[in-house]
Amino acid sequence: GDSVTQMEGPVTLSEEAFLTINCTYTATGYPSLFWYVQYPGEGLQLLLKATKADDKGSNKGFEATYRKETTSFHLEKGSVQVSDSAVYFCALSDQIQGAQKLVFGQGTRLTINP
C-alpha cells in the first residue's frame, strides 16, 4: 500500500542554519504531495504542496520539489528561525479503495535554538 517515510527526529539546529527534512514515498498511483506543520498543542496546517512531477511547492521560505524519479519530496529552508520550531509531516494524497485519502509520515520534530 501507499506509505510515506520521513527522516527521524528530533532535529535541532541553530538559528539561520540550513534545513533539510527528507521524505520519500511509495504509491501505486500519481499522488499529490504535501508538507504540513503542527505547532505545539494545535492541529495541522498546510505548509506547501505539489500536485505533479517536477512541481515545486513553496511557502514562508520553505521549498520542496516533487521528484518522481527518486520518489522524494524533501523539505528545505535556507535560514531557519526560532519560530519554525514545530513538528513537520510529509503526506501524500491518492485514490485508495475508491476514496481520496491522505497518508502521513511519522512526523519530524524540529527545534531551533537562538
Place this chain on the structure above:
Amino acid sequence: DGGITQSPKYLFRKEGQNVTLSCEQNLNHDAMYWYRQDPGQGLRLIYYSQIVNDFQKGDIAEGYSVSREKKESFPLTVTSAQKNPTAFYLCASKAGSNTGELFFGEGSRLTVL
C-alpha cells in the same frame, strides 16, 4: 471566518465510559475525517465520510463510532471497547474538487484516568 471547530479541547474520562468528540465545519466541504495522533507517531485514520449519511472505516476503527447526519457535523464516539483511548484526536475536512488538501481543526486531547 470559515474553519473547523473541535470541542472540547481537553477531556478526561474514567475507564468504561463512552465519550463523544464534536467536529463542526462551515467550509461547505463534502468529506470529513477523524485521525488519531500518538506521541512520536504519524496520524492514523479512524473514520472518514465522503458525503452525508455515509461513512467508512479507516485503518484503526475498532472501538470508535461516528455519524454524519448533517454536512457540517461529524462527531466521533470513543467507546469503552477502545483499549488505549488516551490520544490527541484531529478532525479534518476536504472540498470535493481539490487535490486532496485537508483542513484541520485544533484537536481534542482525551485522557483516560
